[in-house]
Amino acid sequence: MLLGPLLLIPALFSICDALPLQKTAWKGAPSGSQQPGQSKERIDSLRPKYSCGPRFYRRELTDAERTTALKNLVQTYLVTLNDLGIETWLVHNTLLGWWWGKQILPWVLGISAQLSEPGVFFLAAYYNMSTFHFRGPGIPRERRYLLELSPHARDREQTDGSSAVDARWIDTSSGLFMDVYAVRYNLTHPGGEGMLSCKDGSKIKDTYLFPLRKTTFEGVPARIPYRYEELLMAEYGKGALGKLE
Ligand SMILES: *[C@@H]1O[C@H](CO)[C@@H](O)[C@H](O)[C@H]1NC(C)=O
Ligand SMILES: *[C@@H]1O[C@H](CO)[C@@H](O)[C@H](O)[C@H]1NC(C)=O
Numbered sequence: 001m002l003l004g005p006l007l008l009i010p011a012l013f014s015i016c017d018a019l020p021l022q023k024t025a026w027k028g029a030p031s032g033s034q035q036p037g038q039s040k041e042r043i044d045s046l047r048p049k050y051s052c053g054p055r056f057y058r059r060e061l062t063d064a065e066r067t068t069a070l071k072n073l074v075q076t077y078l079v080t081l082n083d084l085g086i087e088t089w090l091v092h093n094t095l096l097g098w099w100w101g102k103q104i105l106p107w108v109l110g111i112s113a114q115l116s117e118p119g120v121f122f123l124a125a126y127y128n129m130s131t132f133h134f135r136g137p138g139i140p141r142e143r144r145y146l147l148e149l150s151p152h153a154r155d156r157e158q159t160d161g162s163s164a165v166d167a168r169w170i171d172t173s174s175g176l177f178m179d180v181y182a183v184r185y186n187l188t189h190p191g192g193e194g195m196l197s198c199k200d201g202s203k204i205k206d207t208y209l210f211p212l213r214k215t216t217f218e219g220v221p222a223r224i225p226y227r228y229e230e231l232l233m234a235e236y237g238k239g240a241l242g243k244l245e
Helices: 020-027 040-046 063-084 092-101 117-126 228-236
Strands: 088-090 112-116 130-136 139-149 167-171 177-185 195-197 203-205 213-217 220-224
Touching (some): 063 088, 063 117, 063 130, 063 139, 063 177, 088 092, 092 213, 117 139
Parallel strands (some): 112 177
Antiparallel strands (some): 167 177, 177 195, 195 203, 213 220
């Protein structure tokens, strides 16, 4: 596996930035947790503006605990949205992780997902601030996950100062969370018909996304974009997929 190009991929930082302890720990973190090739400024610019606050913070996680917590986070998210009948799919670093072994990449600090616009309306109408309880082989002690919709989740465009994140899936025992972005048809996009965008600036043509392919990720059912390989190449380059010319 080619680690060189992969290590430069910016990881979304997903520990609540309103937490003084976590923040301090992050800034002074020993080598290993900061991605090589990333300056602190770059990392700061990736911090989410929509913070889940200090509500759920308990203590700093070790690397192993964070990896397990991230795996549990994505598993519980995928299982829950699948149960609710909402289409959500892997993107960015989780899609790349899927490519390499259907798992979260080991150095990833944060993950995000995309879902359809009807999906975000449905969640906003019926499931905002719902808590989901999980226990299982990977989660021996019950954990609760909170689904929180941004106040701007229904807005089609990001307004000044509002968050680009539409929803958060929050592990209430660690404070780790996953950002979720709705993907909406964009009738004014210069790319023309069929363009979809998220408020974080990601864009995708519908024929690349749909029909979603069914697969598994971290051992649970998941969906990925139809033309995943081209999307990964466009985002990370051929080298990240082990293909060099
Ligand atoms: C979801 O609930 C939170 C907390 O009550 C609230 O701030 C937010 O505006 C709600 N979002 C939507 C889309 O209703
Ligand atoms: C459509 O795309 C343009 C250009 O990328 C962007 O400025 C605008 O916010 C997008 N609108 C929606 C509804 O996503």
